[in-house]
Amino acid sequence: xxxxxxxxxxxxxxxxxxxxxxxxxxxxxxxxxxxxxxxxxxxxxxxxxxxxxxxxxxxxxxxxxxxxxxxxxxxxxxxxxxxxxxxxxxxxxxxxxxxxxxxxxxxxxxxxxxxxxxxxxxxxxxxxxxxxxxxxxxxxxxxxxxxxxxxxxxxxxxxxxxxxxxxxxxxxxxxxxxxxxxxxxxxxxxxxxxxxxxxxxxxxxxxxxxxxxxxxxxxxxxxxxxxxxxxxxxxxxxxxxxxxxxxxxxxxxxxxxxxxxxxxxxxxxxxxxxxxxxxxxxxxxxxxxxxxxxxxxxxxxxxxxxxxxxxxxxxxxxxxxxxxxxxxxxxxxxxxxxxxxxxxxxxxxxxxxxxxxxxxxxxxxxxxxxxxxxxxxxxxxxxxxxxxxxxxxxxxxxxxxxxxxxxxxxxxxxxxxxxxxxxxxxxxxxxxxxxxxx
Ligand SMILES: [Fe+2]
Numbered sequence: 558x559x560x561x562x563x564x565x566x567x568x569x570x571x572x573x574x575x576x577x578x579x580x581x582x583x584x585x586x587x588x589x590x591x592x593x594x595x596x597x598x599x600x601x602x603x604x605x606x607x608x609x610x611x612x613x614x615x616x617x618x619x620x621x622x623x624x625x626x627x628x629x630x631x632x633x634x635x636x637x638x639x640x641x642x643x644x645x646x647x648x649x650x651x652x653x654x655x656x657x658x659x660x661x662x663x664x665x666x667x668x669x670x671x672x673x674x675x676x677x678x679x680x681x682x683x684x685x686x687x688x689x690x691x692x693x694x695x696x697x698x699x700x701x702x703x704x705x706x707x708x709x710x711x712x713x714x715x716x717x718x719x720x721x722x723x724x725x726x727x728x729x730x731x732x733x734x735x736x737x738x739x740x741x742x743x744x745x746x747x748x749x750x751x752x753x754x755x756x757x758x759x760x761x762x763x764x765x766x767x768x769x770x771x772x773x774x775x776x777x778x779x780x781x782x783x784x785x786x787x788x789x790x791x792x793x794x795x796x797x798x799x800x801x802x803x804x805x806x807x808x809x810x811x812x813x814x815x816x817x818x819x820x821x822x823x824x825x826x827x828x829x830x831x832x833x834x835x836x837x838x839x840x841x842x843x844x845x846x847x848x849x850x851x852x853x854x855x856x857x858x859x860x861x862x863x864x865x866x867x868x869x870x871x872x873x874x875x876x877x878x879x880x881x882x883x884x885x886x887x888x889x890x891x892x893x894x895x896x897x898x899x900x901x902x903x904x905x906x907x908x909x910x911x912x913x914x915x916x917x918x919x920x921x922x923x924x925x926x927x928x929x930x931x932x933x934x935x936x937x938x939x940x941x942x943x944x945x946x947x948x949x950x951x952x953x954x955x956x957x958x959x960x961x962x963x964x965x966x967x968x969x970x971x972x973x974x975x976x977x978x979x980x981x982x983x984x985x986x987x988x989x990x991x992x993x994x995x
Contacts, residue, residue: 585610587672589651591744591775593751595758596721597654598779598789600685603755604654605633605668606777607675608744612637615651619666623679627665631655638774641767642736652777658682661689678752683720683791687834690961691792692718694754695923696954697725697761697843697889700930701743705952705972707750707929714750718956721791722754725889726761726801726843730930732771740771759798760785761843761890768809769802786817788824793962794837795828797821801844801890804862804872805855818872825881829992836962836991838883845888845924846875848895849945851936856891856924859903875902878920882992885965885984887955889926892935894949894969896980897922901994905944908985913946915985918994923967925955947980962988 589607597604605617615635618627633653640646653668661684668675683691694710713719729743750756757778764772769785778784778798786799799821803813828838846864848856855861866873878886879901898905899917907913914921927934929952937948951973958966969980 587611587613587670589669589673589675590748591741592668592675592678592748593744593776594680594753594755595777596683596755596779596789596791597777598787599656601658601660601682602654602656603658603680603682604652604777605666606775607651607668608741608775609635609649609651609669609673611672612649613651613672614670615653615668616670617653617655617666617668619655619664621662621664623665627667636774638770640733640737640740641770642733644736646736646738648737648741648774650774660684680753681717681720683755687790687793687962689792691720691794691959693721693723693957694719694954695723695725695841695887695957696925696928698727698892698926698930698932699724699747699928700728700730700932701739701746702730702931703929703933704746705929706927706954706970707746709970709972709976710954711749714753719754722750722756723796723841723887724756724758725841725887725925726759727763727889727926727930728758728761728772729763730932731763731766732775733766737771740775744775757789757796757798758784759841759843760800760802762802762805765802765806785813786820788828790835792959793835794839794959795831795835797824797828797838797840799840799842801842801863804867805844814867814872818877821874822877822881825877825883829881832991833989836986836988837885837959837965838881838991839885839887840878840883841887842874843888844890845922846886847897847900847922847944848891848924849938849942849948850891850893850895851938852891854891857938879994882994883920884986884991886920886922888922888924891924892926892930892932893924893937894927894947894951894953894955894980895924895937895945896947896967896982898944898946900944903944906994912985914982916987917984920994921984923955925969927952928954929972949979951979953979
């Protein structure tokens, strides 16, 4: 049934009005907002992504001096993104990649166009090669409401504590919520961190709406897969980001499970050919294979989908990651922190009784989903499992320091305890023979 013409034009006016009210003066704004960085995978580069409410040119001006003119210029493109909500709000997402950056050097930049510029931000170009010691902040499940870890992450970032961020799925709660206004609010909230550090992501279940379209549109990850899966090298590590969600939202394409699995296998093969240069293989995916939380999530099931695959046998990831000697698996989804003993198929494979994480004979799993969101924390099952080493039901996030090709330092920061380190462990593996755990 069609509404009467009068109603229709009223509705249209309302719609136009609500679409238009973005800037503080009520006019659609050409000023950049939601500025964030990501590493596109080629050494010496960095991508700047931002949003405007009208189409404008996409330019980044940058330089080495903290004040004064910014002598360098890079141009990019924008794409309109229409949210799937009833208002069909339209954002213009701009992307500009800076190239030939000097490794380890700090740059100042602003983005926008003659119609409006962002404020100035600073970032340090990633160093090249394997022989340096990257520091990462790692967490998942950070919402626009109750983002507990964010103030400390901002301070850490200002102090130059990290080289990059890994956000292991579940953003904003949700990016699409309230006609994607919650997504806008979230992207503004993380700007003080994400405009200064490459903010590397993988999708979680909260990004599912409209086929992950807000996630795909708002982030700019390496590769040609809209950020659903990709890999990149950082210092002594090869980092693989993938979507656990392909196993759960099959209506978006069952073939994605197979496509991703095949990509993972070929990427792991390549990573192993290059293992002497980049010894660590680290994965990040949202839903864990194992967890000891008191809920009914996939990871609490003995044959979790992520671990064993569809119908308990198709495209399970535990065998694949074990076969290719993955060192460290980063997960989130459970709103807590849990570190497992080195594990394969429910068996604990500690290096030794005294030093369980020195020469472990199975991958190490870290579940870090307690950065803070409106759903608050997830309780643990009363009795810990024999494969669970440490459990922390407190807000916080993980610091990961890759010292070199043999030593990784992992610390869990508690926001409930004002930044106290509540878990601290070194993972040590020999330089050679990394592929085989046997
Ligand atoms: Fe989740």
